[in-house]
Amino acid sequence: MDVDAVNKFSSLHAKPNGLILQYGTAGFRTKAYHLDHVMYRMGLLAVLRSKQTKSTIGVMVTASHNPEEDNGVKLIDPLGEMLAPSWEEHATHLANAEEQDIQAVLAEISHREAVNLQQKAMIVIGRDTRPSSEKLSQSVIDGVSVLGGQYHDYGLVTTPQLHYLVCCQNTNGQYGKATIEGYYQKLSKAFVELTKQTFRSGDEYRALKIDCASGIGALKLKEMECYLPRELSLHLFNDGTKGKLNHLCGADFVKSHQKPPLGIEVKPNERCCSFDGDADRIIYYYNDADGRFHLIDGDKIATLISSFLKELLSEVGENLKIGIVQTAYANGSSTRYLEEVMKVPVHFTKTGVKHLHHKAQEFDIGIYFEANGHGTVLFSKAAEMKIRQLAKEETDGKKRKAAVMLENVIDLINQTVGDAISDMLLIEAILALKGLSVQQWDAIYTDLPNRQLKVKVADRQVIDTTDAERRAVTPLGLQEVIDDLVKKYRFSRAFVRPSGTEDVVRVYAEADSQENADNLAHEVSLAVF
Ligand code: NG1
Ligand code: ZN
Known part of the structure; x- marks a missing residue:
């Protein structure tokens, strides 16, 4: 460790006096002007974590659905998961250390975690569209560089894209190509395969209005559009060209106010959805003929996906276990429907994606969604291998077709974390395949007020x-x-x-x-x- 360099850079990224912050459920989050030192120090910490795991580590600069003036940072572990709990504590410790103690704290973490300082470190960095994000990600880079870590700055990406990229980097390309194009190619190929028998050209039914929360989602959907079939006509609103990030729009606004966002005209019975500011959450909604607003939240998304997968599994005929994970915020009607009508086991965890994700890993197919629209589907390694093998070798045509569809779902869903783009494509595919309108989907059960x-x-x-x-x-x-x-x-x-x-x-x-x-x-x- 170059002690002088660390000292010099630490004073360039000084901590405001008396400021104490905590690495919470989604990393550090507060007003952007309070975060420069945290970014620099998370750059330092990411290097230690990378050396310890001998893997690429991600650093994402975002405050998701928070107001534009806020910002935040979180570290991404080797397989694209959230940072391990013991390192969350190190992060809090390092962020709150006085400047003169930084070296000692780094040494203590290295000692406790048996970090080999000779090991190489590789960090990948991403950021959302907040005005403060570019400068703050430079501070992360300062922290990485001062400890001699290598880095790749992916610039503007959605949070789930960075999770995907970290996972690709650490699995020798097995999960996909570690580029943004690789992400678009993987998802769009799976989507095209999954829907190829259902899309007819000029089919207006596929039109979807998307409120992008004036955030990164718009930018990335525009990049991705050329990879997607034309029949899926996406109409983007709150695309960031005007309007303030998350202001009166976005998934969090729609869910908590239970009304449509500003900046989008919701005509009767039109299917609409909202992303949040970093595009890891999605919520659907529509207005009925009487102008009444209907919210289709994470619970209904989980229900749609679960019933689709359950049907495919019964066609495949393999004894693969589905488990659904919810939090206390799940609407009581959704839990009752899943348990009593669909007969699938529902498990509850504390709020926060890491808890749901962890629980979902216990099943062959684990489906988790927070009511606020953050969620995904996890396939165990064994289940994935079985499905891929059946898709290739099964001689019964009906079974093989179901296995091929499941294989495409595996490739379409971002298994590292909830992903608005990937979830949206899976939902659109299921609606198209099942011929379901947004009203029919909504009518699966009635939410309790x-x-x-x-x-x-x-x-x-x-x-x-x-x-x-x-x-x-x-x-x-x-x-x-x-x-x-x-x-x-x-x-x-x-x-x-x-x-x-x-x-x-x-x-x-x-x-x-x-x-x-x-x-x-x-x-x-x-x-x-
Ligand atoms: P908190 O502030 O702990 O309720 C919120 C969301 C979580 C999760 C995290 C991380 C609700 C009620 N809570 O957590 O579901 O998404 O933010 O972003 O929506
Ligand atoms: Zn988010």
């Missing part, structure tokens, strides 16, 4: 939860109050939990009517004070 609220409290960490965050353990007595409030309503459910990304406590309530869900959420939020 629900409400989410944010409550500001002095210290949100006084709330501790259990049972996948569905019950509060502390403060003492809170859960009993919630239980009593819930009993007042029919088909009701409510819970509170501290947010992992904002300084708030989140309240969720569900009931038989919107008025009752609103009232219950309000009453529970009063109990939190």
Whole structure:
């Protein structure tokens, strides 16, 4: 380690006095002007993680659905997964260290994690379209360079594209080619194969309006369009040419306000969707003939994908186990439908993609979606091998056809993380194959009316939860109050939990009517004070 160089660069990327930040569910996130030192230090940390794992590590500069003034950073582990929990702690430690202690903290992490400092390091970097992102990614590069790491700056990419690129780099191209073109080629080939018998030219039914949250999704969809069949006519709105990132638009806005975004005219019965600012979430919606808004959230996306895969699996006739993973925010109707009608097992984890992803890895085919539209499908290595073998060798034509379709789903879905582009293509393929309209999809089950609220409290960490965050353990007595409030309503459910990304406590309530869900959420939020 070149001690002088580290010292010099550390003072060029000085930490604001007294600032303490935490590596949360999605890395560091706060106002962009507070993040220069964090970016530099995450560059340093990525080098150590790369040396330790002898693999390429990713660093993504983004704050997803947060306001344009914010920014954030997260590290991506070798197979495209979220950073390992012990390294999240190192990240927090390093980000909060005083300048003169940086060397010591780096040495301590290297010692504890048995990092061989002689090992080479390779880092890949990506960023979203925020005005602050370019400069902040330069600070990451400073951190990487000062420790002698090599890097490749992919520039503007969606978060899931960087996850894909990391995975490709570390699997000798087995997952795909480690270029953005490779990503487009892999997904579009699978999409074309999957839909080749269903698309007819000039078919207006395939038109899809996409609200790109004025973010990176628009840029990448425009690049990808030439790889996709013309029959899939994508109409992009909030494409970043005007308008502020995530402002009154995007998947998070649509989901939390339960209304269409600004900047897109939703005509009756038109199929629309919204990405979030870094294109790892997707939400569908439409207005019915009476102008009533219908939201099709992550739960309904999971249901559509699960029923499609379950049908293909029964045609293939192999005993492959499907598991669905949800969080406490999943609408009660979706859980009931999946368990009671579709007869597939549903598992619950804490909020945060890493928890869902981890659980989904336990199944042959694990499907996870957060209600907010972040999700994907994971195939175990054994399941993937079996499916690919059947697609090649099966002599029964019907079985082979189903196996080929499953193989294309494997290639179309981004197994590293939730990916709005990849999810959108899979959903569009399924709707086309099944001949389903957006209304038919929506009618699979009826969502229970629900409400989410944010409550500001002095210290949100006084709330501790259990049972996948569905019950509060502390403060003492809170859960009993919630239980009593819930009993007042029919088909009701409510819970509170501290947010992992904002300084708030989140309240969720569900009931038989919107008025009752609103009232219950309000009453529970009063109990939190
Ligand atoms: P928090 O702030 O912990 O609720 C939010 C989302 C998560 C996840 C993370 C990361 C909700 C209720 N919570 O977490 O699902 O997406 O952000 O972006 O939507
Ligand atoms: Zn996002």
